[in-house]
């Protein structure tokens with residue numbers, strides 16, 4: 001093969017790369033990936049999430065004085081989402097959507113989130 005100039009030579013080399021190489025890579029990542037399932041969280045995101053979770057939990061416990069808002073006892077405390085996470089993720093780290101409950105009280109709320117929400121919201125308001 002003969003080359004008219006140095007530039008022609010490089011052009012020929014360039015042509016050996018498939019024209020769609022970059023496009024293919026892009027198309028197979030992210031939400032265009034055929035097996036995309038919403039994605040897995042990166043380690044960094046997981047870390048940020050757990051830090052945010054810990055900060056939120058600590059803020060809720062501190063506001064409620066590290067005792068169960070329902071029975072007034074301490075023990076094994078858990079932060080409860082007044083509006084459950086399954087209904088909205090946007091208030092996952094909203095301190096006004098969190099309330100301190102001991103484990104037995106927390107378990108007792110399961111399935112009754114909606115009817116308890118109003119009571120808990122007024123209790124949270126009283127704490128502020």
Ligand SMILES: [Zn+2]
Pocket residue numbers: 068069070071072073101102103104105106
């Ligand atoms: Zn309790």
